[in-house]
Amino acid sequence: MTSTVNGHELRFETSDLGELLGVSSKDFDVYVREDKRVLGDGRLLELTRRLAQKPHLTEPRSVRKGEMMSLHWLLFWFVITNIIPQGQGCNIADPMDMYYTDLLAG
Numbered sequence: 001m002t003s004t005v006n007g008h009e010l011r012f013e014t015s016d017l018g019e020l021l022g023v024s025s026k027d028f029d030v031y032v033r034e035d036k037r038v039l040g041d042g043r044l045l046e047l048t049r050r051l052a053q054k055p056h057l058t059e060p061r062s063v064r065k066g067e068m069m070s071l072h073w074l075l076f077w078f079v080i081t082n083i084i085p086q087g088q089g090c091n092i093a094d095p096m097d098m099y100y101t102d103l104l105a106g
Helices: 014-021 041-052 070-083 095-105
Strands: 002-005 008-011
Touching (some): 041 095, 070 095
Antiparallel strands (some): 002 008
């Protein structure tokens, strides 16, 4: 992983970053893959149900931050601002955002 902070480029191995943050870096390679289907429909549905707080959903989908409980919203915010920076005003967690948020909550 690389990032620029105050004009200084920082580079971390995934395992080092996980250790610094005190979180598991297991399956991080899955998060950064372009093909999001790698998780499978069953896992995506499980994540959607948990993060959207809607256990009766039948299809996986992205989740709006307003649907998340406070802990998941905070972790999602951490993911999109510190781990995988995204544009301002990101209100929707895509499947991989949900996956990484769930790993942090784990």
